Structure formats: structure tokens, C-alpha cells
Amino acid sequence: MRVSPARAVLVAALGCAVLSGGYRAAAGQPQSPAHVADQAGQAAEVPAEASAVPNGGRAWWSPGEARDLPQAIEYENAHGRLTLYNQGGPVETSGHPFFEPLGPNGRACVSCHQPADGMSLSITSIRERWEETAGRDPIFAAIDGSDCPSLPQGEAASHSLLLERGLFRVFLPWPPRDPWGAGRIEPEFKLEVVRDPAGCNLDPTYGLASDNPMVSVYRRPRMVANLPYVVHRNFGVGPFVGKTGEPALRDPENGQPVNMNLMADARQPTLGTQAMEASVTHLQLLNGLNPAQIAQITAFERQLFAAQTRDLHAGDLLAGPGGRAFGPRNLADGEIGVLGNNITRWVFPIDEAWGEPQARLTAEQNARRASIFRGQRIFHFRTFWIRDSMHLNTVGLGNPTKRTCATCHGMHMTGLDTANGWMDIGTTNLPWAREVPRNPWTTERERMPLFRITCRADLPPHPYYGREFYTQDPGRALISGKCNDVGTIVMQQFRGLAARPPYFSNGSAATLRELIDFYDRRYNIQYSEQEKVDLENFMATL
Amino acid sequence: MLCAGALSWASASQARDVAFVACPIVQDTSNVPCWLSEHGGEVYYLGIQSDVSAAFNPPSLGHLALVEGTVSEGERICGGLVLEPVKVSIMPALSPECDELRMVQPGLELPFEPPRPPGPSSGRLAFAPPPPAPPPTPPFEAKTFEIFFPFEGTVDFKTPDALQAVLAYARAVGEVRLQVRAQRAAVRLSDGQVIAEREGIAAVRAREIGRMFAALGEGIAQVEVASSDVPQLGDWRQRKVEITVTPCDEAGRPGC
Incomplete structure (x- = not known):
């Protein structure tokens, strides 16, 4: 369906308002958010009628339900129980812009940031919503809840990436907008579509050759909790990106540099600008949020902390001494934005006493605690050779570097990177990225788009992939235009993992074990079976 | 880019100075790895892995490296003649032949405690940053x-x-x-x-x-x-x- 002429005029008229609504951009600072005007054009193209959504589901929060969110609320998951803790106290969600369906497609922020899923969205919840609503829940909206808006909506095949991997379509202008000027960046590489199973990159309306050229990639929604850690301005945050030297994005409200760890491609500097973009792209609220709504949303987001508090086999994670890593209240009280890759603070502090047998616990609980404690030690101390990972092996450690998980996942309490955290571990770049293996005996087809990247001849080749290589998602390079950024993704926090599979930005690890197996293959770690079990048990408690 | 030696050269290499392009080599130890390079039948020690605060940053397998250094008179480290000072540059072209990672060898250990182990630190960077320079004072000129x-x-x-x-x-x-x-x-x-x-x-x-x-x-x-x-x-x-x-x-x- 094409947009009506009247709506197109509305979009054109609102383009500038979307960009500037609620923000003032100081001289020399990025206009906020530059690429959203392009996205608004595509958001306006897609039908956005709200579906009739029945209430239901185990713990599902539908937009506009007017339920109260208590200060602490617990939800069961496959590994135990997650607690969502609101530092600011209970919240009445009626009228709250995080919970209300502000746009025409019936979605609210909570649609994809569900309390039971650690304020992300698990594949289980997605599939349950599909079954319970016959595909009519707003999360399946055509704009990005389907593989491409041009596909017949309401058919499972048209929403395959969401249903099979938990992926939403992210559409970004190509070439990218220059965040420091009014024009566009001249990319350091040629981007060619090699494979396009969803058809969106080659679509005449929504694709790269459309009037509003867009590249479509598919990513998981990130966790909206523990965000003071994500947006901290402490260690490693300065006017330049610590790993590349490029200028850091700045907060348009106050001109201060930000850590750029908020989104998979670091395209938005603050919670406020992210909310603005999300309202346009995900909610199809074409005139965006107003300043009061942004303030209310970001204040709410900053006071949420989420973590596992109970393990199915270990019991109450906070019982006994030494479990300083566990639970959302420890997160809320933790030191924010500091290095934990040390034996003074630790990334995830668990004292030895916690892992020792305790008389009041069962044998099974004590055994699982011992395994979790071993997993914590493996995370911090088990060395392996990290090789050919852009923005890790290029920052003075050597290639390869003999290090541990905590090297990259070094921020105290979250496992984030304290500095600007995009790097390439191979989740989206070939040959490491997961895809359906093709052979004469299978009819299953590849799911992800595939792009050929050809780095410009007048620049050095990519140091690890060469002049020409392939990716399912160029990641940060879709924003920076840099060849070396292709496939680099901002790492995510390690919290609430049990509540929100699948993992990685492209949902390519269905379980924690698959995540561990990916690293084992990628870096030839050669974990023993026991090490894998201990790591999985540890990660499931975070 | 290799050129004929047509450009002027102000000061000829000193006897103990070396400059060469060769593959880097990783020599693992029971602690952090050493980085070596071989040239002209000799093994040179370039440095060790530490962290971002170090003056020496190891090069990259998969690439040739330009090594510019002065041969030190001290004992060999990891079997290599020590270059100190040394500048190591990673050549941008891919060189897949540069792929030698030597496993830990009995008796081949670092003769010093590295400032940063391969795992968590003791709570500080390997090398303390230099003290901050005093703030500039007027008169200010170009x-x-x-x-x-x-x-x-x-x-x-x-x-x-x-x-x-x-x-x-x-x-x-x-x-x-x-x-x-x-x-x-x-x-x-x-x-x-x-x-x-x-x-x-x-x-x-x-x-x-x-x-x-x-x-x-x-x-x-x-x-x-x-x-x-x-x-x-x-x-x-x-x-x-x-x-x-x-x-x-x-x-x-x-x-x-």
C-alpha cells in the first residue's frame, strides 16, 4: 500500500520537527538525530493500523493496560527467576508514555521491552503472542515486525525473522548521514546485496534503490534496564572514541561526549534521542515524542534494574554471604562505569564464601553454586587467544592477544565495555556468522541478508578480511561508512540473560550454550565440557 | 611500497640500529606472550603483551611488520636479541604467511614479572600515565x-x-x-x-x-x-x- 498524498505532505512537513523536536543543537555538535528524517519517510509509507489485541499471555504487558508496576516484580524463566526493581518506586502506567500506544500501529515502548523478559523480548514471548493473537499483536507491525512491509502481512512466513530469531527490521539510510554536518558520508566501501531472502533491500519501495534509499538489517531489541551503566560518563569516556580516535558523539542537551554504548551501531547518543528515533521508526509516531514524554520515558528507564535472583538448581542467589554480583538491588547500589577486569573490584564479584558448601542448602544447591562459582572464575581467568577482532586486536594488545572473557566484558557489574564498545567478533561477518548450511540434501534456505563489502582501492584493505568480504549486517559501518567498522557491533550487558534469549544482535545463538559454543569455535578456545557447563550456569544467574 | 634507493638519506644506520620488514612471531610463555621477529638469520625480541597503557604495542599476525630498533647489549629475552628502543608498525597489506604462534617451551620464560598478567589486573594499568604537564600559562603565542x-x-x-x-x-x-x-x-x-x-x-x-x-x-x-x-x-x-x-x-x- 502506498502512502496517500495527504500523508506524504504531512511527513514532509514534519521532517524537520522530527529532527529538532525537544532538542537544541549547539554549534559543532551533531544535529539530533540526523538520519531519522529518512527513516520517517519509510515509516510513513507503511500501513500502521492498530490491531485489536486481546489481553492474555503469562506475563505480557500490552500497551495501554493501565496496570501498576510495583517497585519490585518477579518473573519465572527457564533458568529461575528474574527480578525487575524500580529504584524510584511503583509506577502507575496509565498515561505513561512508555506504556501507552502513542502511535498509530498500537505499539508502546513496553511492547518490545517486557518486564518478564528483562525489559527485552524473548523468542518465547514473541511466539506466544503470535499464537494468542493470530499474528495481530502490534509487535508484528508491518514496519519492522515483518521481514519487509511489502510482504503479505499476517502470514508467519512474512514474519519469519521475528518468529524464528526474535529480530526486528532496522532500516537505515544509505549512504549514511554525517552526524557532524548536513550532508552524507562518502562510504569507504561499496555495499552490494548478494542475497536478500526477505526482499527488503531490493524492494522498489523500501530498498536501496528506492527513492529513499534504505538498507535493512535485522536485530534484537536491547534490554531497557541497568541503563545508568550503559550510558555512564565515567572511565573511558572522552571527546574522542578511545579505540579509533574519531570524535565521540555528544549529548545535544549539554554538549558532553557520550560513551556510545546504547545501540548496536552506536547511532544515537542518549536515551532521549534513542526514544525519539524509536517513536518514529517503531511506533510510527511521525511527529515524534514531545519533550515531556521524552523526559518521562528516560527518567523511568534510568531507574530500572533487572537481574536474576533465583536459580532453578541453586535456589536463592542472594542467600548467604558473598553474592555481591547478584540481584537488581546490588546493581542499583553498584559503582557505575568503572573497570572490573581486576581482582580488586571484579566484573561480577562473587566471594569464595558464596561458592562454598552451606549447611542449610541441599546437596544439589551446593553443587550448582560450586559450578556457578567455577564459571565466574572461568569468565575472569581462563585465557584464550583472541584474534582478528576489530577494535580489540587493534587497540595495542596485539593480534592475537592472550586474554580472558573479562578483557572485553570488563565493566563492573554488567560485562559491558566501559569505553566505546563496538567490535567485531564475527557474529555477522563471514565466515563466522551463522547461516543455514547449503547442500544438495536440504531445501531449507538462508534467512539473513548477505552483503558484499568492497573496500575502496585508495584505502588500506580491512586488516583481517581483505579488500572484499561478506556480512549479514555491517553494524557500525552503516553509520560511520568505515571499512574497518563492518560487522562491528556494540556489545550488550550480561544481565537478565536467562529471561531474553536468543542472543547476539542477530539472534544467532538460541541458547546460552550456543553462545558459548560460538566463542569456542570462533577463538578455538577448546573449552572442556565441564567448563562450558560451568560458564552456562554462571551466565544464567546474571 | 618498495622503492629504489633514490631518496636522500641524512644519516646512515648506526652499527647497532636495524630496520627491516618481516613477519612477527608470537612466543607464548606461562605468563604473557613475547613478540619476536626474525631477520637476517637473527631473532629479535620486540616486547611483550601488556595493555593499552604500554609504550610498546604488539603487531599483528597476518601482516608484515616494519621493525625499527637499536640492538641492546642485555641478555636475550624469549630467545631474541632485545631491541630497545623499538618502533613496530603493522604493514596494511594482508600477509597470511605471517602466522607463527609458538607454544610455551620449557625453560623459556620471561626474566621479569610482566606489569600486567593475561587476566585481571591487580587494579591498575600496567604503566602509570606520566604526570600531567603543568597548565599552560600566558603569554600565549603561536x-x-x-x-x-x-x-x-x-x-x-x-x-x-x-x-x-x-x-x-x-x-x-x-x-x-x-x-x-x-x-x-x-x-x-x-x-x-x-x-x-x-x-x-x-x-x-x-x-x-x-x-x-x-x-x-x-x-x-x-x-x-x-x-x-x-x-x-x-x-x-x-x-x-x-x-x-x-x-x-x-x-x-x-x-x-
């Missing part, structure tokens, strides 16, 4: 700073630190004009060959440094960039960008 790069290198993770003195001076002055001048370099190797950095790299250096300053905005009234693509033969000191900070009062308002 002042030129030099920023150095690895061979074929452009702005990277070390550049922000290298610019701190420039930023401190510019902020102390107030409103300034910046002139960024970059140059391309060439190096004569121990075997007499001269290698030059790729054409255009000076312009890239100038543009990237200029972009860093322009993005800062406040206080920087104007950033001018210029570059010379004529290879300057010499050591690592030729691979540089000069940044001249001129107070706007001195430069004259129209120029600012």
Missing part, C-alpha cells in the same frame, strides 16, 4: 606540536592521548586557529631498500586530525589542513603531523 604515527598509520587509539597537550594549550588560550600540516615518510631498511608510505596518506592524516579538532567546536575558530605527499626520508620522526595553535588575538580576527 605554538607548534608534533604528533607521530606508525608507518602507514593514521588516527588510532593512541591519537587522543597524543593530542592532550594540544588541547590543553588551546583551551588555555581561549579562541584559537589551528593549522594542521601532515607529511608522508620513507624509511631506508638495513638492506638498503627504501620503502615509502602510500601516496595520499599525508592528506588522510591531516583530514582526520582536522576532523577531530573541528568536532570539538568550542574555542576552535578555524581549522586549516595541509599536507605534503613528498616522502620525507628518515626514521619514525618523519611520520608526523604538525599542529600549530595560534591565538585568535595574534592571528587577527579576520583569520579566525
Whole structure:
């Protein structure tokens, strides 16, 4: 369906308002958010009628339900129980812009940031919503809840990436907008579509050759909790990106540099600008949020902390001494934005006493605690050779570097990177990225788009992939235009993992074990079976 | 880029100086790995893995490295003659033949405790940063700073630190004009060959440094960039960008 002429005029008229609504951009600072005007054009193209959504589901929060969110609320998951803790106290969600369906497609922020899923969205919840609503829940909206808006909506095949991997379509202008000027960046590489199973990159309306050229990639929604850690301005945050030297994005409200760890491609500097973009792209609220709504949303987001508090086999994670890593209240009280890759603070502090047998616990609980404690030690101390990972092996450690998980996942309490955290571990770049293996005996087809990247001849080749290589998602390079950024993704926090599979930005690890197996293959770690079990048990408690 | 040795060479290599392009080699130990390189039948020790605070940053397997150093008279480390000081640059072309990672060998250990183990630290960086320079004081006048790069290198993770003195001076002055001048370099190797950095790299250096300053905005009234693509033969000191900070009062308002 094409947009009506009247709506197109509305979009054109609102383009500038979307960009500037609620923000003032100081001289020399990025206009906020530059690429959203392009996205608004595509958001306006897609039908956005709200579906009739029945209430239901185990713990599902539908937009506009007017339920109260208590200060602490617990939800069961496959590994135990997650607690969502609101530092600011209970919240009445009626009228709250995080919970209300502000746009025409019936979605609210909570649609994809569900309390039971650690304020992300698990594949289980997605599939349950599909079954319970016959595909009519707003999360399946055509704009990005389907593989491409041009596909017949309401058919499972048209929403395959969401249903099979938990992926939403992210559409970004190509070439990218220059965040420091009014024009566009001249990319350091040629981007060619090699494979396009969803058809969106080659679509005449929504694709790269459309009037509003867009590249479509598919990513998981990130966790909206523990965000003071994500947006901290402490260690490693300065006017330049610590790993590349490029200028850091700045907060348009106050001109201060930000850590750029908020989104998979670091395209938005603050919670406020992210909310603005999300309202346009995900909610199809074409005139965006107003300043009061942004303030209310970001204040709410900053006071949420989420973590596992109970393990199915270990019991109450906070019982006994030494479990300083566990639970959302420890997160809320933790030191924010500091290095934990040390034996003074630790990334995830668990004292030895916690892992020792305790008389009041069962044998099974004590055994699982011992395994979790071993997993914590493996995370911090088990060395392996990290090789050919852009923005890790290029920052003075050597290639390869003999290090541990905590090297990259070094921020105290979250496992984030304290500095600007995009790097390439191979989740989206070939040959490491997961895809359906093709052979004469299978009819299953590849799911992800595939792009050929050809780095410009007048620049050095990519140091690890060469002049020409392939990716399912160029990641940060879709924003920076840099060849070396292709496939680099901002790492995510390690919290609430049990509540929100699948993992990685492209949902390519269905379980924690698959995540561990990916690293084992990628870096030839050669974990023993026991090490894998201990790591999985540890990660499931975070 | 290999060139005939037609460029002038101001000072011939000293007896104990070496400059060569070869594959780096990783020699693991029971602690952090050593980085070595072989040239002319000799093994050279370049340094160890530590962290971002180290002056020596190990190179990359998969790439040749330009090694420029002075042979030390001290004991061998990890079986290699020690080069100190040493500059190691990663050559940009892919060299898959550079892929040697030697496992831990009995008896081959570091003769010192490394400042940073391969796992969690003791709570500090491997090397303490130098004490901060005293804040610039008036009278302020035009002042030129030099920023150095690895061979074929452009702005990277070390550049922000290298610019701190420039930023401190510019902020102390107030409103300034910046002139960024970059140059391309060439190096004569121990075997007499001269290698030059790729054409255009000076312009890239100038543009990237200029972009860093322009993005800062406040206080920087104007950033001018210029570059010379004529290879300057010499050591690592030729691979540089000069940044001249001129107070706007001195430069004259129209120029600012």
C-alpha cells in the first residue's frame, strides 16, 4: 500500500520537527538525530493500523493496560527467576508514555521491552503472542515486525525473522548521514546485496534503490534496564572514541561526549534521542515524542534494574554471604562505569564464601553454586587467544592477544565495555556468522541478508578480511561508512540473560550454550565440557 | 611500497640500529606472550603483551611488520636479541604467511614479572600515565606540536592521548586557529631498500586530525589542513603531523 498524498505532505512537513523536536543543537555538535528524517519517510509509507489485541499471555504487558508496576516484580524463566526493581518506586502506567500506544500501529515502548523478559523480548514471548493473537499483536507491525512491509502481512512466513530469531527490521539510510554536518558520508566501501531472502533491500519501495534509499538489517531489541551503566560518563569516556580516535558523539542537551554504548551501531547518543528515533521508526509516531514524554520515558528507564535472583538448581542467589554480583538491588547500589577486569573490584564479584558448601542448602544447591562459582572464575581467568577482532586486536594488545572473557566484558557489574564498545567478533561477518548450511540434501534456505563489502582501492584493505568480504549486517559501518567498522557491533550487558534469549544482535545463538559454543569455535578456545557447563550456569544467574 | 634507493638519506644506520620488514612471531610463555621477529638469520625480541597503557604495542599476525630498533647489549629475552628502543608498525597489506604462534617451551620464560598478567589486573594499568604537564600559562603565542604515527598509520587509539597537550594549550588560550600540516615518510631498511608510505596518506592524516579538532567546536575558530605527499626520508620522526595553535588575538580576527 502506498502512502496517500495527504500523508506524504504531512511527513514532509514534519521532517524537520522530527529532527529538532525537544532538542537544541549547539554549534559543532551533531544535529539530533540526523538520519531519522529518512527513516520517517519509510515509516510513513507503511500501513500502521492498530490491531485489536486481546489481553492474555503469562506475563505480557500490552500497551495501554493501565496496570501498576510495583517497585519490585518477579518473573519465572527457564533458568529461575528474574527480578525487575524500580529504584524510584511503583509506577502507575496509565498515561505513561512508555506504556501507552502513542502511535498509530498500537505499539508502546513496553511492547518490545517486557518486564518478564528483562525489559527485552524473548523468542518465547514473541511466539506466544503470535499464537494468542493470530499474528495481530502490534509487535508484528508491518514496519519492522515483518521481514519487509511489502510482504503479505499476517502470514508467519512474512514474519519469519521475528518468529524464528526474535529480530526486528532496522532500516537505515544509505549512504549514511554525517552526524557532524548536513550532508552524507562518502562510504569507504561499496555495499552490494548478494542475497536478500526477505526482499527488503531490493524492494522498489523500501530498498536501496528506492527513492529513499534504505538498507535493512535485522536485530534484537536491547534490554531497557541497568541503563545508568550503559550510558555512564565515567572511565573511558572522552571527546574522542578511545579505540579509533574519531570524535565521540555528544549529548545535544549539554554538549558532553557520550560513551556510545546504547545501540548496536552506536547511532544515537542518549536515551532521549534513542526514544525519539524509536517513536518514529517503531511506533510510527511521525511527529515524534514531545519533550515531556521524552523526559518521562528516560527518567523511568534510568531507574530500572533487572537481574536474576533465583536459580532453578541453586535456589536463592542472594542467600548467604558473598553474592555481591547478584540481584537488581546490588546493581542499583553498584559503582557505575568503572573497570572490573581486576581482582580488586571484579566484573561480577562473587566471594569464595558464596561458592562454598552451606549447611542449610541441599546437596544439589551446593553443587550448582560450586559450578556457578567455577564459571565466574572461568569468565575472569581462563585465557584464550583472541584474534582478528576489530577494535580489540587493534587497540595495542596485539593480534592475537592472550586474554580472558573479562578483557572485553570488563565493566563492573554488567560485562559491558566501559569505553566505546563496538567490535567485531564475527557474529555477522563471514565466515563466522551463522547461516543455514547449503547442500544438495536440504531445501531449507538462508534467512539473513548477505552483503558484499568492497573496500575502496585508495584505502588500506580491512586488516583481517581483505579488500572484499561478506556480512549479514555491517553494524557500525552503516553509520560511520568505515571499512574497518563492518560487522562491528556494540556489545550488550550480561544481565537478565536467562529471561531474553536468543542472543547476539542477530539472534544467532538460541541458547546460552550456543553462545558459548560460538566463542569456542570462533577463538578455538577448546573449552572442556565441564567448563562450558560451568560458564552456562554462571551466565544464567546474571 | 618498495622503492629504489633514490631518496636522500641524512644519516646512515648506526652499527647497532636495524630496520627491516618481516613477519612477527608470537612466543607464548606461562605468563604473557613475547613478540619476536626474525631477520637476517637473527631473532629479535620486540616486547611483550601488556595493555593499552604500554609504550610498546604488539603487531599483528597476518601482516608484515616494519621493525625499527637499536640492538641492546642485555641478555636475550624469549630467545631474541632485545631491541630497545623499538618502533613496530603493522604493514596494511594482508600477509597470511605471517602466522607463527609458538607454544610455551620449557625453560623459556620471561626474566621479569610482566606489569600486567593475561587476566585481571591487580587494579591498575600496567604503566602509570606520566604526570600531567603543568597548565599552560600566558603569554600565549603561536605554538607548534608534533604528533607521530606508525608507518602507514593514521588516527588510532593512541591519537587522543597524543593530542592532550594540544588541547590543553588551546583551551588555555581561549579562541584559537589551528593549522594542521601532515607529511608522508620513507624509511631506508638495513638492506638498503627504501620503502615509502602510500601516496595520499599525508592528506588522510591531516583530514582526520582536522576532523577531530573541528568536532570539538568550542574555542576552535578555524581549522586549516595541509599536507605534503613528498616522502620525507628518515626514521619514525618523519611520520608526523604538525599542529600549530595560534591565538585568535595574534592571528587577527579576520583569520579566525
